[in-house]
Amino acid sequence: MTRRVPAIVGGEPIRPDLMRLVSPTLEVGDPVIEDIRAMLASGEITNGRHVAAFERQVAEYLGVPDVVAVSSATAGLMMVLRCLGLSGEVVLPSFTFIASGQALLWNGLDPVFADVGAATYTLDPERADAAMGSRCAALLAVHTFGSPCDIAALTASATARGIPVVVDAAHGFGARYPDGTNVGGGGTAEVFSLSPTKPFAVGEGGLVATGRDLAAELRIARNYGNPGNYDSLFLGLNGRMLEVSAIIGRYGLPELPSWLRRRRRLAQRYRDNLGRLPGIGFQHIPAGAQSVHKDFVVTVEASAFGLHRDLVAAALAAENIPTRTYFAPPLHRQTSFRATRKDVELPVTDWLAARTLTLPLYSHMPEALVDQVCEAIHGIHRHAERIAELGR
């Protein structure tokens, strides 16, 4: 192996141009373009026949009773929480994306943050149970980075209190629970995102997998609460999916399993390579479950690796390798959640937020690029002492 000098301490960057952190994998063959052309010519550009067909196709793929296509996962979560008529508190992880918690704020619900598992990074069922007080109206679980949360334990806790589990499945389309069933069939509703950074991307869009009754309400909710006669029944919004998103989704879905297989192989390649380095940790995927690796995330323990996560990120940026620090700051430390109860201690969340580093990953990413990122990280580790001096 060549003994490169990392760019941050004066060497040449490992690559001349900026690598992509994420990139949507899309089916772009002639049939997609033909359908888009015909759709435009028809004038039926939103919530039309392609959306209806996409909903049926996804429900069959997932093996769930019904699927409602919406404009985004955020809108889907907002509408699910509204249709369930919840009030009071909802227990959720703080180690998640902004939208999980803001869907609660839009509904006037009070977020109560519970810690995540140190290995799984997903909502810790015992902590969640302990956080549920008398005002608790629901649990909001998240399939963090595409790895399924412990839906069985969380559902057992919620059911014992007679409250629903709503799942922010934004990261999880195509993932599997330990029992082999598809993510989508858990809880009262599971809400997927199809936005550009997710493994199944169509542009903008979301999918709610749920039972028939809630689905019927959601179809009204996404249309301003209007059942068709303009006597609005309840508070809704414009949450419709565009036909173009549905067309992209209809052609993408049959390809998705092979895209996800490739993605899992790339994640494993990262693990095999970086697992040899001291101080690098990975998310534990529950036995029997399948993650879709929405993000490939490592933890960097400075005492063993020789550098703090932030310096590793800076050193990779100098190599033209972009990273993110999902999820820092976690929700309980963000300004928009400042009104939330602060009497919670979330040591695992804070530990992760200070150590996680998201590395480039997309389903069609060449293996050579994974190797390049790994080589850069090995080089940064070898020169950790010199790089650490920059941080002093």
Ligand SMILES: *Cc1c(COP(=O)(O)O)cnc(C)c1O
């Ligand atoms: C991306 C994301 C959302 C929001 O999805 P949109 O479709 O962009 O609204 C919600 N929750 C999590 C955890 C996400 O990562």
